[in-house]
Amino acid sequence: MSKDFTTLLQTTTSPLVMGILNVTPDSFSDGGQFDQINSAIEQAELMIQQGADIIDIGGESTRPNAEEVSLEEELSRVIPAIKAIKSKFDVWVSIDTSKAEVMKQAVEAGADIINDVRALTLPGALDVAVQAQVPVCLMHMQGQPKNMQNNPQYDEVVTDVLQYLLERADECTQAGIAKANIIIDPGFGFGKTADNNFKILNQLDAFTASGYPVLAGLSRKTMIGHATGQDVENRVYGSVAGALICAQKGADIIRVHDVQATVDALAVLEHTQRA
Template structure:
């Protein structure tokens, strides 16, 4: 899954693709580089980000989706709003990537049900402005698992078929660095639930902190690709359905090497 943010304030690529033609060109490039799905987002979900209204979000994404659909590019819409998801599907998106797992907008289940499309349910505890305060767990793996299962149960109760559901443990969303590493070490817990699992670590803050210099300064966002590639290979080797990344070509190359090597899938940590 290749990331295409048509926002002015996303943490990594904010402002680069606010022009529709530039965004469409980049989305096509991601697809050519190996992205099976291009994930289009019109609202930043970085920590501390302020919300935009639904009309603004839709105005950002729909023209880009329309252009990419005409070029035959498969897309997901990265949104927590049912109205935006509905407009995106009408424009040509075929998957809903909902970082709130349906919590932000209860109407999202009906949109996914009626469209019959895949719905990615991410673990979430609150909007970007507040989520860092919600990163409190006794057992992060057990609690994220339980909370995700509740989102799955609610989706199914809303008429969504189990076959439509993909889950995402939500690295960086109401999680600190140790929470992210613990979820990575125990990715099998989520894979064993029987739903496809999306892993999304690309360029995130915890990788920057891992790679901090001698003065404690985190590695800059655009210098975290090698670490991102490592997390992607580890996730796929553990059985993840997909990885959501900025650097599609590098990820595709790394996964090609892993597959060609014949290396076995990783055994879960006990």
């Protein structure tokens, strides 16, 4: 069934919070913590109680140097989690995948959004998204997870990334995806240096001015560690600061590990803006 993403966005004046649920053994921050179905359900419930609007379920790590996961393995990780969460909770669920068959089965299992770090470029992905008629998030990535941090190069990173996303969005609309169902994501940390990432953050309003909703995901990433000197487990405060900057620059969705801290910070920002 087609989901009305525009209506979801209009339910709040604050950005939507997307809680990260990696049902993987090797994700960079929380790998192995939620790869059993019961622990995944408990974590989803906790994030919903803390204020998450969307639960983003991923079965393949896309951290730097990550190895690819087989189709069968990815399906075995994400489909049971989607079915269980949708049966227990009234919450939007996104499937974080690039594989067409995973997208197809995930939507059939109840996923409401396709979140693709490869912007629907793998074989069959665009066709599946057109058929599914659910919101899709198109992310920019230079290279692939195995090699994306091997000396990424841009003429001008903000212009290059935005142009790529707008071109992909045009291709998607021409293929039959409604413009209202397209979200863009500049892809913090995906084939970008720390300087690249902070330039994008500083000019995120160029993306939010594009006419498309913007998803921003910088939670616990290396750019936060670069700024703070903290390891992954101690990047909550830096991540929340980044989330607030994204919100101030017009991001529509903030993708985070630490839901409660982010929700509280956004509430303070919202009250300040209303005053």
